[in-house]
Amino acid sequence: MNEKSWTKDVAPAEFIENAKNFQDLIMQYRCAIREVQTKLEVLDDEFSVEYKRNPISFIKTRIKKPQSIFDKLQRMGLEFSIENIQKYLNDVAGIRVVCAFVDDIYWIVDLITQQDDIKVLKVKDYIKNPKPSGYRSYHMVVEIPVFFSKGKTPMKVELQIRTNGMDFWATLEHQLRYKKGIEEIPGYDHISAQLQHCAQAVMDADTEMQKMKNQIGHFNEI
Secondary structure, eight states, X not given: OOGGGGXXXXXXXXXXXXXXXXXXXXXXXXHHHHHHHHHHHHHHHHHHHHHSSXXXXXXXXXXXXXXXXXXXXXXXXXXXXXXXXXXXXXXXXXXXXEESSHHHHHHHHHHHHHOTTOEXXXXXXXXXXXXXXXXXXXXXXXXXXXXXXXXXXXXXXXXXXXXXXXXXXXXXXXXXXXXXXGGGSTTHHHHHHHHHHHHHHHHHHHHHHHHHHHHHOOGGXX
């Protein structure tokens, strides 16, 4: 599929075939998300039995929209094609894992990494090394085999793992900072500084909550 697939100049048969191929690819990404999500839910269930609490507060999944995929490839100077999507984009399939405590994040990372059918392709630890904006989260791109009727297909999934506080800040920061034209409004530098201040407050809260958890010990002893 290429840029012509989005125009009226493409013959109907070609458009239908391209659309079918794209939908087939998106189906594969949905299946990859289910595979990884199931692994996360199994780990959460096991932890619940062992320690009487769930480290995962909730899981959100998403498939990147066709227009967003197209725009990203355009920014990279690449043709809109199935091959380029699979080769160059790591975030078509995304899973956000929101945890209670910071150490839960690294517990999940360790156990996911140890699974022999998962290959870790890329890691960015924005918790130990926050972005200048104040953004914190643990990002990892994994590859997992998905079995279809045509055989085994390796699929990439991006994981973003963060605490409730990090997720709260990131969600609101995205709404505020990425509002169209916000860079031109008076006081933008002050708004950025305030966002950084709030990010530090969330970091401090996460640290204090982790300290209290460590003082209490394993929840199964309560």
